[in-house]
Amino acid sequence: SVAGALLAARRAQPHIGLLLIGAVVFGIGCTLAAIMPNYVFFGLALIIIGVSTQTFTTSTNSLVQLSTEPAMRGRVVAIMLAVALGGAPLGAPVVGWVADRFGPRWALGVGAASGFAAAMVGIYYLRKYRHLRVSFRAGRFRFSVDELIAWRDPVPSKQHADAST
Numbered sequence: 001s002v003a004g005a006l007l008a009a010r011r012a013q014p015h016i017g018l019l020l021i022g023a024v025v026f027g028i029g030c031t032l033a034a035i036m037p038n039y040v041f042f043g044l045a046l047i048i049i050g051v052s053t054q055t056f057t058t059s060t061n062s063l064v065q066l067s068t069e070p071a072m073r074g075r076v077v078a079i080m081l082a083v084a085l086g087g088a089p090l091g092a093p094v095v096g097w098v099a100d101r102f103g104p105r106w107a108l109g110v111g112a113a114s115g116f117a118a119a120m121v122g123i124y125y126l127r128k129y130r131h132l133r134v135s136f137r138a139g140r141f142r143f144s145v146d147e148l149i150a151w152r153d154p155v156p157s158k159q160h161a162d163a164s165t
Helices: 002-009 016-035 039-066 073-102 104-129 158-164
Strands: 133-137 140-144
Touching (some): 002 039, 016 039
Protein backbone atom coordinates (compact mmCIF):
# COMPACT_ATOMS: atom_id res chain seq x y z
CA SER A 1 0.00 0.00 0.00
CA VAL A 2 2.82 2.39 0.85
CA ALA A 3 4.44 1.68 -2.52
CA GLY A 4 1.19 2.54 -4.31
CA ALA A 5 0.86 5.80 -2.40
CA LEU A 6 4.45 6.73 -3.23
CA LEU A 7 3.95 5.88 -6.90
CA ALA A 8 0.91 8.13 -7.10
CA ALA A 9 2.47 10.90 -5.00
CA ARG A 10 5.58 11.19 -7.16
CA ARG A 11 3.53 12.65 -10.00
CA ALA A 12 3.25 16.43 -10.09
CA GLN A 13 -0.15 16.30 -11.79
CA PRO A 14 -2.44 13.26 -11.49
CA HIS A 15 -3.80 11.92 -14.75
CA ILE A 16 -7.08 10.20 -15.49
CA GLY A 17 -5.17 7.39 -17.16
CA LEU A 18 -3.60 6.51 -13.83
CA LEU A 19 -7.08 6.10 -12.34
CA LEU A 20 -8.11 3.76 -15.14
CA ILE A 21 -4.93 1.72 -14.81
CA GLY A 22 -5.36 1.55 -11.03
CA ALA A 23 -8.91 0.20 -11.38
CA VAL A 24 -7.91 -2.39 -13.99
CA VAL A 25 -4.86 -3.53 -12.00
CA PHE A 26 -7.08 -3.84 -8.91
CA GLY A 27 -9.40 -6.12 -10.87
CA ILE A 28 -6.46 -8.16 -12.12
CA GLY A 29 -5.05 -8.43 -8.58
CA CYS A 30 -8.38 -9.62 -7.16
CA THR A 31 -8.72 -12.13 -9.98
CA LEU A 32 -5.23 -13.45 -9.31
CA ALA A 33 -5.88 -13.62 -5.56
CA ALA A 34 -9.06 -15.61 -6.20
CA ILE A 35 -7.26 -18.29 -8.20
CA MET A 36 -3.98 -18.58 -6.27
CA PRO A 37 -3.24 -22.13 -5.15
CA ASN A 38 -1.26 -21.33 -1.98
CA TYR A 39 -0.57 -18.63 0.60
CA VAL A 40 2.70 -17.40 -0.94
CA PHE A 41 1.15 -16.59 -4.28
CA PHE A 42 -1.95 -15.23 -2.55
CA GLY A 43 0.30 -12.84 -0.59
CA LEU A 44 1.96 -11.70 -3.82
CA ALA A 45 -1.47 -11.01 -5.32
CA LEU A 46 -2.35 -8.95 -2.25
CA ILE A 47 0.69 -6.75 -2.95
CA ILE A 48 -0.77 -5.98 -6.39
CA ILE A 49 -4.12 -5.18 -4.79
CA GLY A 50 -2.53 -2.89 -2.18
CA VAL A 51 -0.43 -0.97 -4.71
CA SER A 52 -3.35 -0.49 -7.08
CA THR A 53 -5.77 0.52 -4.32
CA GLN A 54 -3.47 3.19 -2.93
CA THR A 55 -2.57 4.44 -6.40
CA PHE A 56 -6.27 4.78 -7.22
CA THR A 57 -7.20 6.41 -3.90
CA THR A 58 -4.29 8.87 -3.84
CA SER A 59 -4.77 9.83 -7.48
CA THR A 60 -8.51 10.31 -6.97
CA ASN A 61 -7.98 12.59 -3.99
CA SER A 62 -5.33 14.62 -5.81
CA LEU A 63 -7.34 14.91 -9.02
CA VAL A 64 -10.50 16.01 -7.21
CA GLN A 65 -8.70 18.59 -5.08
CA LEU A 66 -6.64 20.04 -7.93
CA SER A 67 -9.54 20.27 -10.38
CA THR A 68 -12.02 21.90 -7.99
CA GLU A 69 -12.48 25.61 -7.42
CA PRO A 70 -10.92 26.52 -4.04
CA ALA A 71 -14.22 27.85 -2.67
CA MET A 72 -15.95 24.53 -3.45
CA ARG A 73 -13.13 22.14 -2.55
CA GLY A 74 -14.37 21.23 0.93
CA ARG A 75 -17.88 20.49 -0.31
CA VAL A 76 -16.67 18.40 -3.22
CA VAL A 77 -14.28 16.38 -1.06
CA ALA A 78 -17.10 15.82 1.45
CA ILE A 79 -19.36 14.46 -1.30
CA MET A 80 -16.55 12.27 -2.62
CA LEU A 81 -15.94 10.82 0.85
CA ALA A 82 -19.66 10.32 1.43
CA VAL A 83 -19.89 8.31 -1.78
CA ALA A 84 -16.71 6.32 -1.08
CA LEU A 85 -17.43 5.61 2.58
CA GLY A 86 -21.18 5.27 2.06
CA GLY A 87 -20.64 2.50 -0.46
CA ALA A 88 -19.07 0.19 2.13
CA PRO A 89 -22.28 -0.39 4.13
CA LEU A 90 -24.01 -1.31 0.87
CA GLY A 91 -21.30 -3.48 -0.70
CA ALA A 92 -19.93 -5.22 2.40
CA PRO A 93 -23.08 -7.26 3.14
CA VAL A 94 -23.27 -8.34 -0.51
CA VAL A 95 -19.64 -9.46 -0.56
CA GLY A 96 -20.12 -11.13 2.85
CA TRP A 97 -23.16 -13.00 1.56
CA VAL A 98 -21.23 -14.13 -1.54
CA ALA A 99 -18.33 -15.31 0.66
CA ASP A 100 -20.69 -17.16 2.99
CA ARG A 101 -22.75 -18.73 0.23
CA PHE A 102 -20.10 -19.47 -2.44
CA GLY A 103 -16.74 -19.10 -0.70
CA PRO A 104 -14.00 -16.48 -0.38
CA ARG A 105 -12.70 -16.97 -3.92
CA TRP A 106 -16.03 -15.82 -5.29
CA ALA A 107 -16.00 -12.81 -2.96
CA LEU A 108 -12.63 -11.84 -4.45
CA GLY A 109 -14.24 -12.29 -7.85
CA VAL A 110 -16.87 -9.72 -6.88
CA GLY A 111 -14.03 -7.35 -5.97
CA ALA A 112 -12.40 -8.00 -9.33
CA ALA A 113 -15.68 -7.30 -11.11
CA SER A 114 -16.01 -4.00 -9.24
CA GLY A 115 -12.54 -2.92 -10.39
CA PHE A 116 -13.26 -3.81 -14.00
CA ALA A 117 -16.70 -2.15 -13.81
CA ALA A 118 -15.17 1.05 -12.43
CA ALA A 119 -12.67 1.12 -15.29
CA MET A 120 -15.41 0.53 -17.86
CA VAL A 121 -17.58 3.32 -16.45
CA GLY A 122 -14.57 5.64 -16.51
CA ILE A 123 -13.71 4.73 -20.09
CA TYR A 124 -17.34 5.20 -21.17
CA TYR A 125 -17.50 8.63 -19.55
CA LEU A 126 -14.18 9.73 -21.02
CA ARG A 127 -15.06 8.51 -24.51
CA LYS A 128 -18.50 10.12 -24.50
CA TYR A 129 -17.81 13.45 -22.80
CA ARG A 130 -14.05 14.04 -22.92
CA HIS A 131 -13.05 12.40 -26.24
CA LEU A 132 -10.62 9.83 -24.84
CA ARG A 133 -7.68 9.02 -27.10
CA VAL A 134 -5.30 6.14 -26.43
CA SER A 135 -1.91 5.85 -28.10
CA PHE A 136 1.16 3.69 -27.67
CA ARG A 137 4.38 5.73 -27.68
CA ALA A 138 7.85 4.96 -26.41
CA GLY A 139 6.73 1.56 -25.17
CA ARG A 140 3.92 2.98 -22.99
CA PHE A 141 0.22 3.54 -23.34
CA ARG A 142 -0.69 7.22 -23.34
CA PHE A 143 -4.13 8.58 -22.53
CA SER A 144 -5.28 12.03 -23.55
CA VAL A 145 -8.62 13.73 -23.05
CA ASP A 146 -10.09 17.10 -23.86
CA GLU A 147 -9.79 19.66 -21.10
CA LEU A 148 -12.85 20.39 -19.01
CA ILE A 149 -14.78 23.45 -20.08
CA ALA A 150 -14.83 26.03 -17.31
CA TRP A 151 -18.08 26.11 -15.37
CA ARG A 152 -18.15 29.88 -15.44
CA ASP A 153 -20.35 31.87 -17.82
CA PRO A 154 -18.56 31.85 -21.20
CA VAL A 155 -20.08 35.20 -22.20
CA PRO A 156 -18.11 38.03 -20.59
CA SER A 157 -20.26 40.21 -18.41
CA LYS A 158 -20.30 44.00 -18.62
CA GLN A 159 -18.12 44.18 -15.51
CA HIS A 160 -15.41 42.06 -17.16
CA ALA A 161 -15.68 44.06 -20.40
CA ASP A 162 -15.25 47.31 -18.49
CA ALA A 163 -12.25 45.97 -16.57
CA SER A 164 -10.46 44.93 -19.77
CA THR A 165 -10.77 48.31 -21.50
